[in-house]
Amino acid sequence: MVLREVDNEFTIDCLLLAGRIMIESGAETYRVEDTMLRMAHSQNMLDAQCYTTPTGIIFSLGKTQPTRITSISNRVTDLQKIALVNSVSRRLTSHMITLEDAYDELKSIQKTNYFLPTYIQVISAALASGCFLIMFKGGWSDFLFACLAGGLGFLVLLMINDLTKVKFFSEFTASLVVGSIAVFAVKYGHGTEIDKIVISSVMPLVPGILITNAVRDLMAGHFMSGMAKGAEAFLTAFAIGAAIAVTLSF
Incomplete structure (x- = not known):
């Protein structure tokens, strides 16, 4: 026994x-x-x-x-x-x-840590942001600024998340960096479409998998888990939107 x-x-x-x-x-x-x-x-x-x-x-x-x-x-x-x-x-x-x-x-x-090195993650986020800009029918003149904003924003996300372990704060700060780069690029005549730069640059921060899992759990009948993941995704989206709104308001 x-x-x-x-x-x-x-x-x-x-x-x-x-x-x-x-x-x-x-x-x-x-x-x-x-x-x-x-x-x-x-x-x-x-x-x-x-x-x-x-x-x-x-x-x-x-x-x-x-x-x-x-x-x-x-x-x-x-x-x-x-x-x-x-x-x-x-x-x-x-x-x-x-x-x-x-x-x-x-x-x-x-x-085992299966994540790629930080510099590869940042480069990937930068290239992804630039590709999203083209996919959203943005101009090639904004390509480099989208890459810069997306890469730096993702780097700030990783750094702040390691320091504070507060997901909301890291996403808010990263989005502030993205919005600031986009605003300054257009303000000083280097960029043309601030909306396309911002939208494409925040895509690496968007909780796409979290939203998908929330919907799949809800469809499978796991309502508590689905709602919890949905709330987490909402907070992430709110952090990104709030940071961009604060940046544009100034």
Whole structure:
């Protein structure tokens, strides 16, 4: 009986680790619950139940086992980790690997940083902003200013977020930088269309995946998670809009 409880504890640790990685990497709520339950069923835990929110996971094996809870404090967008956890889950449910192997792989995934270096992220944001400008039918004369505003804005976002860990403040400050560059570029005759520069430069800051996940969770019936993610996306959009409005008002 004691050995069985130890086995169950290890299994739950593995399942909670998988769910935690997915939530922290920006996965949809229904995907997290489905992954954890599939992994549990592969270990003959047919009575397993899971309740997931953007800030925590509650997992239970039934009346005979204590309910386990893990809290989630940090969330980013890392699709690579989500894909890797899904791969581990599929191989575990297909009995291609053991639970111990799955746990070791999940620990490795959790510890590994799959993000590109900061300078590559900034360059990518700058080029994306310039490409958005052309897509929005802006002039080539504004291309460099859109790249400059988008790149510097994204760099400020990363720096402020590392210093304060306050998402709203980092997005507000980054948008202030974007708006200021666009205003000065047009004011001194170097740029032509301030609206196109601003819109294209804030695109790397827009929470597109968060909005998509909120809608998908709502469609899947996870109303609490969908509303929570929708509120977070609204705050991000409000921070961007407020910063641009403050910049243009001056």
